[in-house]
Amino acid sequence: MTHIENLQQALSQHASVMAQLEPMLPQIAEVAQVWRDCLANGGKILFMGNGGSAADSQHVAAEIVGRYKKERKGLPAIALTTDTSILTSVGNDYGFDFIFSRQVEALCLPQDVVVGFSTSGNSANVVRAIETAKAIGAKTVGMTGGSGGKLAALCDYCLTMPSSDTPRIQEAHIFIGHSLCDLLEAD
Numbered sequence: 001m002t003h004i005e006n007l008q009q010a011l012s013q014h015a016s017v018m019a020q021l022e023p024m025l026p027q028i029a030e031v032a033q034v035w036r037d038c039l040a041n042g043g044k045i046l047f048m049g050n051g052g053s054a055a056d057s058q059h060v061a062a063e064i065v066g067r068y069k070k071e072r073k074g075l076p077a078i079a080l081t082t083d084t085s086i087l088t089s090v091g092n093d094y095g096f097d098f099i100f101s102r103q104v105e106a107l108c109l110p111q112d113v114v115v116g117f118s119t120s121g122n123s124a125n126v127v128r129a130i131e132t133a134k135a136i137g138a139k140t141v142g143m144t145g146g147s148g149g150k151l152a153a154l155c156d157y158c159l160t161m162p163s164s165d166t167p168r169i170q171e172a173h174i175f176i177g178h179s180l181c182d183l184l185e186a187d
């Protein structure tokens, strides 16, 4: 396969995944309403994920605290992926599987929403943090791919992308992240 053919294949797989999101639009709108209700009731939204999904967590949290498109007041959202002192101390003292759950234990309130990005749906640190959020009584949202993994069964809401290819799943995740921010700012 030439390099151009390689790129054409990726582009066509990306387009196919995006086209298959259409039936999920009601589910995406439902999650947007959960986010809107949370923020209207004084809650905050916590995000987490590993690797590219850590970047997605920070990206979406930044749209909420800053702005997506509309001039408005800042809204409360935190990416649990950014504080290297917390990540290294909890990782070092308790283990990598606890880097998010410990922060959920410390920061999450029942009126909050906790969002886990995991293309496999099986990253142990995300799964454990979602379990902690549920125990607190917060609403939980999984952003996954493939079969949805463990998060699909665990989360109150799970948006599972119709692909098993990590980059294609992540590209769909950020489209949905932007769409949710769009609906957060809608009248």
Ligand SMILES: O=C(CO)[C@@H](O)[C@H](O)[C@H](O)[C@H](O)COP(=O)(O)O
Pocket: 050, 051, 052, 053, 117, 118, 119, 120, 121, 122, 123, 126, 166, 167, 170
């Ligand atoms: O961005 C990518 C691949 O596109 C990687 O950094 C990827 O996020 C990492 O391998 C993650 O550790 C995968 O974890 P997960 O999505 O299965 O939870």
Ligand SMILES: [Zn+2]
Pocket: 052, 166, 167, 170
């Ligand atoms: Zn990636």
